[in-house]
Amino acid sequence: MSDLLTSDDTALIDLSIGLEDGAPSEPTPPKIDAFDHEAGAERLAKNLRQLGHDVEADDFPDGMGLAWEDLEVIPHAGTHLDAPWHYGPEVDGEPAKTIEEIPLEWCRGNAVVLDFREMVPGEEISASDLEAALADLNHELSPGEIVLIQTGADELWGTPEYLTQFPGMSAEGTKFLVEKGIKVIGTDAYGFDKPFAAMGERYVETGDESELWPAHFAGREVEYCQIEKMANLDALPRKTDIPVVAFPITIEDGSAGWVRPVAFVEEREMEGEA
Incomplete structure (x- = not known):
């Protein structure tokens, strides 16, 4: 792992989806208000005047200040890691x-990476499905591994169908x-459970509360984290023993973090795929 981190012959594969203003694949899409360099000069000058300094936007080099963005966004937008607190107040x-x-x-x-791209949307992935996928890879899980569930849903990002x-x-x-x-278990789908509509339909049909999330x-019984809205699992050159890092941003008392x-x-593995 340490060699891969520093080697010039290492390919880095981004497995995430970022924050996008008004994305149709988000039920609560981020709102991103971007300020260019000219607007940045105006705002910085205003800040300095409030501190008692006589500064105008034109005083900045070329009349340009710093660009930045104001965001209104939930921590469950974009690729994020859910903490056990998201599932309930206690675990066991x-x-x-x-x-x-x-x-x-x-x-x-x-x-x-366990491949379930052939499954019908709305179906549930059972323990036997997982065992079969592991058998196909001739792989036995070890503690500390990260399991990634591949559904192919990331190909629908940018459309309502993604949901x-x-x-x-x-x-x-x-x-x-x-x-x-x-x-840690990740998925390239919008959610870890079956889609909202499928859960709602089955609950109405059966009255069984176990259909809901x-x-x-x-996660109220067993302790784990899940990564939702991953991407590009099809870009990986193999299905096992893939070094991955996925550190979340910390939010005080947060249920999730981006x-x-x-x-x-190794680059040579990627070249072999080409």
Whole structure:
């Protein structure tokens, strides 16, 4: 891992989706108000005048100050890591961790990509589905690995269909992975559970409360974090032993934090894929 971090022959693969103003794939899209350099000069000059200094925007070199953005955004927009606190106040009777309490050790390790792109949107990924996918890879999970669920939904980013066209994890599947020692599970879909519409329809049909966010609520029994809205899993040259780092931003008492997962692979592997 250390060699991959520093080698000039390492390819870095971005596995994230960023924050976008008004994105149609977000039910609560970010609002981004951008200020260019001229507007920045006006605002900086105003700040200095409020401090008692006689400064105008034209006094800045070329009349330009600093560009920046004002954001109105929830921590569950874009690629983010959900903390156990998101699922409930306790995990197996113990206080649930908020995002700033997540051990950094959980957020780096070798990733395993399990491919469920052939599943029907709205279906649940069961423990037996996970076992079959692992058997296809001839891989046995080890504690500390990061499991990435590939649905192919990231190809729909930028469209409303992104919110509805993906399979989701089941409660039993989530528990199965965590009981194998997995602390971080990622997905390239909008959500970790099946889509909202599928959950609502099944609950109305059955009256069974277990249809509502079952994978999330499994986190009230077993401790884990999930990364939602990942991307580019198809760019990875293999499905196992992929070094990944995914450190979240800390937000005081936060239920989640934005994260930019990055995979490290040797350039020659990428060339072999080309």
